[in-house]
Amino acid sequence: MKNRSILIIAFLLAGLMPAMPQTLVQPTSQTQTPVAARPPRPPARLIYLSADFLPLPGLVLPAPAKPESAEGRDDLAAVKAAQASASPERIALAANDDKNETVWFLANVLPGFEASRLPVTDKLFKAARNDENFEVNAFKRYFARERPFDIDHSIKTCVPSVYGRGLESYPSGHATMGYSLSIILAHLIPEKAETILARAKEYGANRVICGVHFPSDIAASQALGTAVALELMSTPAFKADLDAAKAELIGAGLTKP
Numbered sequence: 001m002k003n004r005s006i007l008i009i010a011f012l013l014a015g016l017m018p019a020m021p022q023t024l025v026q027p028t029s030q031t032q033t034p035v036a037a038r039p040p041r042p043p044a045r046l047i048y049l050s051a052d053f054l055p056l057p058g059l060v061l062p063a064p065a066k067p068e069s070a071e072g073r074d075d076l077a078a079v080k081a082a083q084a085s086a087s088p089e090r091i092a093l094a095a096n097d098d099k100n101e102t103v104w105f106l107a108n109v110l111p112g113f114e115a116s117r118l119p120v121t122d123k124l125f126k127a128a129r130n131d132e133n134f135e136v137n138a139f140k141r142y143f144a145r146e147r148p149f150d151i152d153h154s155i156k157t158c159v160p161s162v163y164g165r166g167l168e169s170y171p172s173g174h175a176t177m178g179y180s181l182s183i184i185l186a187h188l189i190p191e192k193a194e195t196i197l198a199r200a201k202e203y204g205a206n207r208v209i210c211g212v213h214f215p216s217d218i219a220a221s222q223a224l225g226t227a228v229a230l231e232l233m234s235t236p237a238f239k240a241d242l243d244a245a246k247a248e249l250i251g252a253g254l255t256k257p
Contacts (some may be wrong), residue, residue: 022095023091024156025161027156027160028161029162048232049228049231058142060139061223064214064220079155091210095159097174103182112253121188121249124241132228133173158210158211158212169214178203179225183197204222
């Protein structure tokens with residue numbers, strides 16, 4: 001019995017068993033540094049992408065709907081509907097996804113896809129994540145959209161949140177990362193592409209269930225993440241590192257030559 005309990009705990013920690021049920025929580029009032037006084041994010045150094053890639057966010061993505069517009073109200077209603085239909089288990093998965101902004105969120109659908117076994121792949125995706133994050137932060141600053149729970153205080157979140165911490169809803173950093181890195185991984189493991197992209201879609205949808213993004217944020221994230229992934233895969237330096245990761249994945253038995 002003792003050994004069985006240890007195994008159950010190990011499976012839970014590894015994300016191999018369903019998450020325990022969880023409920024949404026009410027965000028709290030801001031008690032930290034006011035938004036206007038918060039220091040800006042430190043600039044990232046691009047590794048693969050050029051500095052002139054997507055320099056004008058307004059020409060890449062449409063502006064998000066104003067809260068008072070019909071589209072804005074529909075977007076807000078969709079958040080409430082997604083939360084109302086989500087099971088406690090799905091809310092728990094959304095909360096768990098919130099804590100994982102790496103390519104390894106895909107490990108629960110790809111047995112053997114583990115950072116400790118794949119150092120070359122891990123390095124590749126950390127670098128890709130760096131460049132994707134640079135782009136998404138530029139877009140967030142440009143569009144400066146409030147999060148759903150800041151617009152409507154009846155909306156709860158899947159993780160502890162604070163009102164008025166920043167205008168960073170559009171696009172979603174998590175979802176942009178999820179789509180961009182999943183597209184790259186699907187290229188590396190084509191026989192698992194459908195599974196990988198389905199998990200990316202679930203990961204993005206979980207941001208709405210979490211109450212921290214609108215559906216239109218996720219749609220924008222898919223567009224931006226796709227653009228970033230395609231640009232990365234056409235960059236010579238990235239392609240060389242991609243080939244090295246492919247070889248490692250083949251050696252680990254996760255894909256075919």
